[in-house]
Amino acid sequence: MTITGSTVDHPATTLAPIPPQQAEPAPAAGRPQFQHQGIAFGCDYNPEQWDPAVWREDVALMREAGVDLVAVNIFGWAQLQGPDGEFDFSALDEVIELLHGAGIRVNLGTATSSPPPWLTARHPEILPVMEDGTSRYPGGRQAWCPSSPVFRRYALALVEAVAERYARHPAVELWHVSNELGCHNALCHCDESTRAFRRWLRERHATIEELNRAWGTSFWSQRYTDWDEILTPRLTVSSRNPGQVLDFHRFSSDELLAYYRAEAEVIRRHSTLPITTNFMVTAHIRDLDYWSWAAEMDVVANDHYLDHRLGEPRTELAFAADLTRGLAGGAPWLLMEHSTGSVNWQPVNLAKEPGELLRNSLTHVAKGADGVCFFQWRASLQGSEKFHSALVPHAGTDTDLWREALELGRIVGSLGEVAGSRVQADVALLFSWESWWASDAEARPTHAIEYLDQVHALYGALHDLGVTVDVVRPGADLTGYRLAVVPGLYLVGDDDAAALDDAVASGTHALVTFYSGVVDEHDRVRPGGYPGAWRDLLGIRVEEFAPVLPGTPITLESGSAASLWAERLAVTDAAALDRFADGPAAGRPAVTRRDGADGAGDAWYVGTLLERDDLLDLVGRAVERAGVVPEPGASADVEVTRRTDGERTWRFIVNHGSTAVEVDGRGTELVTGSAVDGRLEVPAGAVRVIREDGAA
Known part of the structure; x- marks a missing residue:
């Protein structure tokens, strides 16, 4: 059977023909721009789950709620195409026409995320293989190998058909490639993936000799003599080669990015509209290096859900939003999915408290999102x-949740003037997926601390101090930042390390924490003592790591409390600000600072995992010396963030606390529409947004 991208005739229908595409505004130099009027308020819609009579009710309710952007055809493959290869677009045509008639724009999915059962039954070779060598069966979602040419052939034929049919439809505002790429199938170990991995390695390393050097294969008699000897890093009887595992993560991220590019290339043959896919910038998804993906997106989009397995899920939400803005290069981005209440995939799926839906949503907007969308519109049965x-729960519209959704839609509508503005920050935090992969390897000094532990701890301290943070990649231009924070950046290349050196020399202050700068891009330890990449910058030399068992307290001479990590450190060109009072590094420096001279910034180092209050105090001192001014009124319970378009400034105050707070300000409060003349009370659990008088 031949699969083609052509459409097929359908039975007679009362629907009007699909109208031609309206003239699109000329895109700015470079990629097409996402141009939505105001802040988008939207959702995923899965009409295939419902009788067509429900569709009309849904569209009417969407209008009532203020929904103006709807993602459709995300999981529509089985509805669009059967095993005979022909396409039936009649139902999707009707849904898009209903949305268009209501003035709702469409975020159109390509429907390729999960293949239909007929495809995996016919071609079981597309199924992914796990690191234990077993295949995963269909019956869930994403049951496909990213390297499979068979899957790609069928999927791209579907994309061709969808793009050809809807490219000129005036309702379509944005193209949505697949869905949450790599959420379940990022790491495949099948034979096809093995061949693709070898091709990728040849491109990266050029010769087998260079690969051996990069992976350190002289250890454990692992030296390769031919490319065909190399396998993906399936489970072994011992720990695996760290260089091989690291390169496999890089390959797997690149392989899925190549798949994204293939779909985008098909769409661009038919359409000039912007294209994106939904990232998963969150604490439990780590397999894709979104720094390498971001430049391929016409608009950066993210899915985020509160993870109650974390100690501070609300702070992690703020971090994820700041990181997503970093991926967008500071430009506005789109929150493609979040939830009105509980999810279904955590051990305990907590419902949101009254008002939490509004606070979560507007935290994303405060941190640069120009769209607030949900999974999903109507709860599945x-x-x-x-x-x-x-948005529409099982209990229907006579519910508090629906009334909260209506209120959120109204408020999002009132914030339209904020769209296009940007967040400004004086502090940069360096973050790396590559370092995450390498740092959390099988063989490391302690499994009691993971990369995100340090990232979240340092970000959390800045957050609680009321400091706005840009999350940037290693090697980013740090010009203009007063403080650069480097939490546990275990892996860093020479050029990226030098970027921090140059920034400090130019006046940026730096705060670096333990297990940073230890290895180069090949996961090769930098000799001479830790933190190899930044010994001179920090004026220290760590002779030996000395982690301690969980539950074992560490005390510093200042009285500060710490845990899990110590190290035997000596200062070479820095002052010891605090020392270990006990533990395996007793008497050794624990916190140091190399003071800047001749216009250079200070360089702080923290050689242990401080308890929350003590870390807050230390970070506060670094912030103050760097000249960073926290937002007035901000605290652990009150988030204050500003967006500006260069002429106007909007100040977002999100009060997560149980008591009202007062903030200074003059201007117009957009949530209530009231004037602010000096003081504004923000009730407990409420959000206020002040358009401030005067220039930005």
Whole structure:
């Protein structure tokens, strides 16, 4: 059977023909721009789950709620195409026409995320293989190998058909490639992936000799003599080669990015509209290096859900939003999915408290999102996500949740003037997926600390101090930042390390924490003592790591409390600000600072995992010396963030606390529409947005 991208005739229908595309504004130099009027308020819609009579009710309710952007055809493959290869677009045509008639724009999915059962039954070779060598069966989602040419052939034929049919439809505003690429199938170990991995390695390393050097294969008699000897890093009887595992992560991220590019290339043959896919910038998804993906997106989009397995899920939400803005290069971005209430995939799926939906949503907007969208519109009655919250819950519209959704839609509508503005920050925090992969390897000094532990701890301290943070990649231009924070950046290349050196020499202050700068891009330890890349910058030399068992307290001479990590450190060109009072490094420096001279910034080093209050105090001192001014009124419970378009400034105050707070200000408060003349009370659990008088 031949699969083609052509459409097929359908039975007679009362629907009007699809109208031609309206003239699109000329895109700015470079990629097409996402141009939505105001802040988008939207959702995923899965009409295939519902009788067509419900579709009309849904569209009417969407208008009532202020929904103006709807993602459709995300999981539509089985509805669009059968095993005979022909396409039936009649139902999707009707849904898009209903949305268009209501003035709702469409974020059109390519429907390729999960293949239909007929495809995996016919071609079981597309199924992914896990690191234990077993295949995963269909029955869930994303049951496909990113390297499979068979899957790609069928998927791109579907993309061709969808793009050809809807490219000129005036309702379509944005193209949505696949869905959450790599959420379940990022790491495949099948034979096809093995061949693709070898091709990728040849491109990266050129010769087998260079690969051996990069992976350090002289250890454990692992030296390769031919490319065909190399396998993906499946489970072994011992720990695996760290260089091989690291390169496999890089390959797997690149392989899925190549798949994204293939879909985008098909769409661009038919359409000039912007294209994106939904990232998963969150604490439990780590397999894609989004720094390498971001430049391929016409608009950066992210899915985020509160993770109650974390100690501070609300702070992690703020971090994820700041990181997503970093991926967008500071430009506005789109929150493609979040939840009105509970999810369905955590051990305990907590419902949101009254008002939490508004606070979560506007935190994303405060941090640069120009769209607030949800999974999903109407809660499913069947399937794996039937207990996942939605804008329309199982209980219907006579519910507090629906009334909260209506209120949120009204407020988002009132914030339209904020669209296009940007967040400004004086502090940069360096973050790296590559360092995450390498740092959390099988063989490391302690499994009691993971990369994100340090990232979240340092970000959390800045957050609680009321400091706005840009999250940037290693090697980023740090010009203009007063302070650069480097939490546990274990892996860093020479050029990226030098970027921090140059920034400090130019006046930026730096705060670096333990297990940073230890290895180069090949996961090769830098000799001479830790933190190899930044010994001179920090004026220290760590002779030996000395982690301690969980539950074992560490005390510093200042009285500060710490845990899990110590190290035997000596200062070479820095002052010891605090020392270990006990533990395996007793008497050794624990916190140091190399003071700047001749216009250079200070360089701080923290050689242990401080308890929260003590870390807050230390970071506060570094912030103050760097000249960073926290937002007035901000605290652990009150988030204050500013967006500006260069002429106007909007100040977002999100009060997560149980008591009202007062903030100074003059201007117009957009949530209530009231004037602010000197003081504004923000009730407990409320959000206020002040358009401030005067220039930005």
